[in-house]
Amino acid sequence: MEKISGSQAIIRCLQEEGVKIIFGFPGGAVIDLFDALMDSDITNVLVRHEQGAVHAADGLARVTGEVGVALLTSGPGATNGVTAIATAYMDSIPLVILTGQVPTPLIGNDAFQEVDIVGITRPCTKHNYLVKDAKDLVSTLREAFHIARTGRPGPVLVDLPKDVVAKMVDFTEKKPIRMQTYQPTYEPHPGQIEKACKQILKAKNPVLYVGGGVILSNANEELTELARKLNIPVTMTLMGLGGFPGSDPLSMGMLGMHGSYSANMAVAHSDLLIAVGARFDDRVTGRLDAFAPHATIIHIDIDPTSISKNVKVDIPIVADCKHALTAMNTWFNTASDFNREQVMASHEPWRATIDEWTKKHPMAYIDEGEIIKPQYVIQKLDELTHGDAIITTEVGQNQMWAAQFYKFNKPRQWATSGGLGTMGYGLPAAIGAKMAFPEKTVIDVAGDGSIQMNIQELATAKQYKCPVKVAILNNNYLGMVRQWQELFYNKRYAGTVMEVTPDFVLLAQAYGAVGLRATKKSEVEAVIKEALTTNNTVIMDFVIAREECVFPMVPAGKATTEMLLV
Amino acid sequence: MKHTISVLLQNKPGVLSRVTGLFSGRGFNIESLSVAETLEPSISCLTLVTRGDAAIIEQITKQLHKLIDVIKVTDVGDSEYVEREMVLIRVKAEAQTRAEVLRVIDIFRGKVVDVSPKSYAVEVTGSASKVQAIIDILKPIGIQEIVRTGTIAMARASKK
Numbered sequence: 263m264e265k266i267s268g269s270q271a272i273i274r275c276l277q278e279e280g281v282k283i284i285f286g287f288p289g290g291a292v293i294d295l296f297d298a299l300m301d302s303d304i305t306n307v308l309v310r311h312e313q314g315a316v317h318a319a320d321g322l323a324r325v326t327g328e329v330g331v332a333l334l335t336s337g338p339g340a341t342n343g344v345t346a347i348a349t350a351y352m353d354s355i356p357l358v359i360l361t362g363q364v365p366t367p368l369i370g371n372d373a374f375q376e377v378d379i380v381g382i383t384r385p386c387t388k389h390n391y392l393v394k395d396a397k398d399l400v401s402t403l404r405e406a407f408h409i410a411r412t413g414r415p416g417p418v419l420v421d422l423p424k425d426v427v428a429k430m431v432d433f434t435e436k437k438p439i440r441m442q443t444y445q446p447t448y449e450p451h452p453g454q455i456e457k458a459c460k461q462i463l464k465a466k467n468p469v470l471y472v473g474g475g476v477i478l479s480n481a482n483e484e485l486t487e488l489a490r491k492l493n494i495p496v497t498m499t500l501m502g503l504g505g506f507p508g509s510d511p512l513s514m515g516m517l518g519m520h521g522s523y524s525a526n527m528a529v530a531h532s533d534l535l536i537a538v539g540a541r542f543d544d545r546v547t548g549r550l551d552a553f554a555p556h557a558t559i560i561h562i563d564i565d566p567t568s569i570s571k572n573v574k575v576d577i578p579i580v581a582d583c584k585h586a587l588t589a590m591n592t593w594f595n596t597a598s599d600f601n602r603e604q605v606m607a608s609h610e611p612w613r614a615t616i617d618e619w620t621k622k623h624p625m626a627y628i629d630e631g632e633i634i635k636p637q638y639v640i641q642k643l644d645e646l647t648h649g650d651a652i653i654t655t656e657v658g659q660n661q662m663w664a665a666q667f668y669k670f671n672k673p674r675q676w677a678t679s680g681g682l683g684t685m686g687y688g689l690p691a692a693i694g695a696k697m698a699f700p701e702k703t704v705i706d707v708a709g710d711g712s713i714q715m716n717i718q719e720l721a722t723a724k725q726y727k728c729p730v731k732v733a734i735l736n737n738n739y740l741g742m743v744r745q746w747q748e749l750f751y752n753k754r755y756a757g758t759v760m761e762v763t764p765d766f767v768l769l770a771q772a773y774g775a776v777g778l779r780a781t782k783k784s785e786v787e788a789v790i791k792e793a794l795t796t797n798n799t800v801i802m803d804f805v806i807a808r809e810e811c812v813f814p815m816v817p818a819g820k821a822t823t824e825m826l827l828v
Numbered sequence: 829m830k831h832t833i834s835v836l837l838q839n840k841p842g843v844l845s846r847v848t849g850l851f852s853g854r855g856f857n858i859e860s861l862s863v864a865e866t867l868e869p870s871i872s873c874l875t876l877v878t879r880g881d882a883a884i885i886e887q888i889t890k891q892l893h894k895l896i897d898v899i900k901v902t903d904v905g906d907s908e909y910v911e912r913e914m915v916l917i918r919v920k921a922e923a924q925t926r927a928e929v930l931r932v933i934d935i936f937r938g939k940v941v942d943v944s945p946k947s948y949a950v951e952v953t954g955s956a957s958k959v960q961a962i963i964d965i966l967k968p969i970g971i972q973e974i975v976r977t978g979t980i981a982m983a984r985a986s987k988k
Contacts, residue, residue: 380842381842381845384842384845384846384849385849385850385853388896389896392841392842409896441896442899443838443896443897443898443899444896565894566890566893566894567887567890567891567894570883570886571887574883
């Protein structure tokens with residue numbers, strides 16, 4: 263058997279898994295690994311902050327469906343990554359995070375740059391490892407990739423003591439991984455599928471409620487087939503956008519706190535809710551007892567803990583979304599008592615009701631002449647990129663406007679921190695996405711607050727000739743919290759006024775990027791066009807209506823039918 | 829409602845903290861917990877007693893099962909089972925109470941495991957309620973120290 267150094271073995275494992283790009287930041291504990299990387303064909307992207315490394319790996323993972331990899335040093339390197347690891351964990355994004363650790367004889371001695379990162383990340387990783395023995399190195403890395411990408415995906419951290427990585431190890435041949443304690447259920451129970459399908463045939467007002475699981479399992483086609491076959495309206499969570507074409511007449515857009523009027527009304531009046539890869543998050547359900555009160559609930563999820571966690575489910579289906587939807591489509595295709603025309607026609611009155619709701623309160627905003635409305639900026643981005651760009655976001659109003667007004671017609675063109683709501687996510691994630699797909703337009707929709715949380719990654723974008731575009735919706739406020747203060751705290755703007763904000767045009771220039779600004783509506787289009795045709799990293803600074811709010815809005819703890827509207 | 833849950837898990841460093849971290853992080857409660865290796869030294873058996881309605885217990889068992897190092901989760905109460913707990917009690921035993929203490933220990937089928945001029949150390953095993961009962965009886969006499977193990981449990985073999 264071949265003997266190679268631990269660090270070489272790790273690189274070999276990465277290559278074995280098809281890793282082409284990793285994002286990292288060096289330090290004493292990982293010099294060996296960086297050294298070994300230099301001799302490999304893997305691109306090592308040097309970020310400017312470890313949070314950026316993990317977000318970039320996360321952005322790459324979301325748009326490609328592959329496992330993203332980050333390499334951080336021990337101590338502060340590892341702890342700086344924690345927010346981004348938690349971000350990936352909440353959204354079930356497959357990552358392998360390699361962290362350096364002090365040499366094994368020093369562990370527990372409060373050595374320089376020592377931290378118990380396995381202890382710290384236990385609750386925010388799918389699984390994690392401290393490799394204490396070099397002979398476990400190769401098998402642990404293989405297991406880490408296996409766990410990250412299978413079942414409900416998630417981040418897996420592998421902590422690598424410096425002496426372990428320096429030892430010579432046997433590079434064993436890769437065999438299929440079979441773990442006694444970890445065997446996710448992919449195939450649905452046929453009995454449950456039949457039960458669900460029969461229930462669907464009984465429904466008059468069915469709704470498909472689609473979450474990120476559909477994206478993660480690449481089930482968008484199967485979902486679209488089911489929805490169209492049966493004429494069932496579809497609503498998506500923030501994570502599910504792109505799982506069903508946003509421009510399809512069956513799409514009601516997003517549901518929940520900032521969802522569309524029609525989507526929230528439809529769920530509230532539905533008699534059957536088919537949840538696919540969604541987890542009944544509080545931002546979706548609002549007040550739990552008023553959520554889908556008349557509906558029978560079918561829930562497809564690969565993670566049994568998601569089922570009946572928040573809402574009691576009538577027909578649970580533990581399975582991969584793609585497998586379950588395929589099984590349902592097959593059931594309908596072969597069921598003798600299924601008359602497609604009849605079923606489609608029977609849902610027409612329900613669709614007409616939904617269309618009425620959409621007409622009554624469409625996703626809209628009030629135009630105010632030359633004042634730039636943020637929604638208009640997103641509409642223009644959608645139009646000028648033909649709905650084909652990869653959009654990442656920061657968190658807050660910018661994120662919600664992007665979700666509401668960009669029409670996502672395909673999966674994996676949308677990367678946003680949904681569960682954790684991490685400001686500072688968008689720029690590094692955009693870099694990760696652009697590194698994966700250099701030919702695609704990648705835009706980070708940002709606010710003036712959140713962009714500053716990882717603005718240093720502009721240097722990374724420049725260094726790797728990664729021409730991402732940043733669209734800052736600049737209102738000199740931490741806008742979403744300000745909105746809550748306006749609506750629920752008597753306009754007391756505590757801690758939300760950004761009295762000092764950098765000149766983003768000059769800031770872009772300082773990094774060697776291009777800065778553009780629009781202060782009037784009539785300038786928006788020209789700025790976007792210039793940004794899209796510039797082969798450089800660009801910041802677009804849109805000075806928007808300062809106190810614009812995101813509507814519709816379901817106030818926290820209210821029923822989703824109690825929407826504040828434009 | 830009280831539930832006794834038995835968990836088989838990999839005997840590896842940090843596994844116990846995955847279990848306890850799950851309980852604290854998700855706001856589940858642990859009334860008692862007991863863990864030791866099984867016949868197979870690479871596998872540990874953990875017995876924990878918790879409280880919650882059906883939905884909470886369902887979440888607890890599913891969440892435990894989701895931990896990568898967990899092999900098997902059984903709600904022992906789903907079938908007939910025996911449960912035992914052990915307690916060591918140091919009780920005051922002076923001239924006027926020594927005889928009475930011994931009588932109580934005898935009733936509970938306990939054992940005296942340490943004797944001093946002014947106290948006995950007593951070992952008692954039984955269900956949690958039996959253990960509680962002897963503690964309640966000895967308390968007025970004067971308990972100086974107690975150590976309880978937490979419950980362990982085993983399903984009864986099928987009668988067929």
